[in-house]
Amino acid sequence: MENRFKQAEVATWIGIVANGLLAIMKGFIGWVSGSRALIADAAHSASDVAGSIAVLAGLRTAKKPPDKDHPYGHGKAENIATIIVAILLIVVGIEIAISSLKVFFGEMPTAPKGIALGAIIISIIVKELLFQYKYRLAKKINSSALLAEAWHHRSDSLSSIAAFVGVLGAILGQHYNYPILIYFDPLAGLIVSIIVIKIGFSLAKESSLIMMEQVLDADKIMPFFKTVTNIQGVKRVDELLARTHGHYIVIDIKVSVDPHISVEEGHLISKEVKKGLIDNHSNIKKVFVHINPYRLESG
Structure with a gap:
């Protein structure tokens, strides 16, 4: 840097x-x-x-x-x-x-x-x-x-x-x-x-x-989606918002996980999501992960 x-x-x-x-x-x-x-x-x-x-x-x-x-x-x-x-x-x-x-x-x-x-x-x-x-x-x-x-x-x-x-x-x-x-x-x-x-x-x-923090369009965030969906424990990506902050990107993401796992296990999955995005995409610097219980319709 x-x-x-x-x-x-x-x-x-x-x-x-x-x-x-x-x-x-x-x-x-x-x-x-x-x-x-x-x-x-x-x-x-x-x-x-x-x-x-x-x-x-x-x-x-x-x-x-x-x-x-x-x-x-x-x-x-x-x-x-x-x-x-x-x-x-x-x-x-x-x-x-x-x-x-x-x-x-x-x-x-x-x-x-x-x-x-x-x-x-x-x-x-x-x-x-x-x-x-x-x-x-x-x-x-x-x-x-x-x-x-x-x-x-x-x-x-x-x-x-x-x-x-x-x-x-x-x-x-x-x-x-x-x-x-x-x-x-x-x-x-x-x-x-x-x-x-x-x-x-x-x-x-x-x-x-x-x-004005305009989010990146669907084509540009598709590689981020692919990275997260390949992380073990992630059942579904509910929402992914990516915005530029100068020369780097900030990610806000919601992912669904098994609702029966412990809070600690969910926390570990969120850490893996953050690590996976930052390690695989050099332009991402900040990632904020929200964990949802996996259902047919997650919110």
Whole structure:
């Protein structure tokens, strides 16, 4: 467990440093070159830094062991961090959209300088590498916060591609005297904003479902059913509810046993149910077992 959080924290720190450097580079070159799309992209990278800091705080809270006030653990801290990242994405996306739309109702913009293209190419490469690294690690250690960070990097990579097309179009428009192409730069900024907002809403929705403790669907809990029905002494699984709690799953289960056995024997069966679920499913951390006397209709 400790190694899981260590890997996630290292990945998050790598993201903070990389995004900080990219935000400074893109912001400065965007200002020097006069590219609105690149400045918008710099703001996106800056939001990544803020998001990564929130994720880091969430990871450090999530790894705390259960206590009196949090008997189920602190796993949902990761989901809170995910929602913070999502909100940052949405806010940044709206700001980018407003900035880009203003251009269409003002004076004819000037085309950015060619140096902007070099900065965007570097950004695309770095952000895609960060996405691949964090996406694979998030899937491996089952971290929603790290997965949110990965998609934040991918959104930055996609926005950089849109910015590249916009800047290139604006430069070509000025060079070949096609004024309409100069608007490609702010248009790219608008496309970037749509991408960012969409990803933000998607992440917020997914984490909100976990925060509201939505139970897993029938297909996902079927393996848990099979594990319990194979445990000696279990006559029937009356009810099994599984809910995510951050990176792990909490199970509430009712099983029927022979009504004529002793309380101690029933207790031992419940311990075997808990042990069987935790030993056979690495994503299950907490199991609460209720024992029912076996009848044709158990309740």
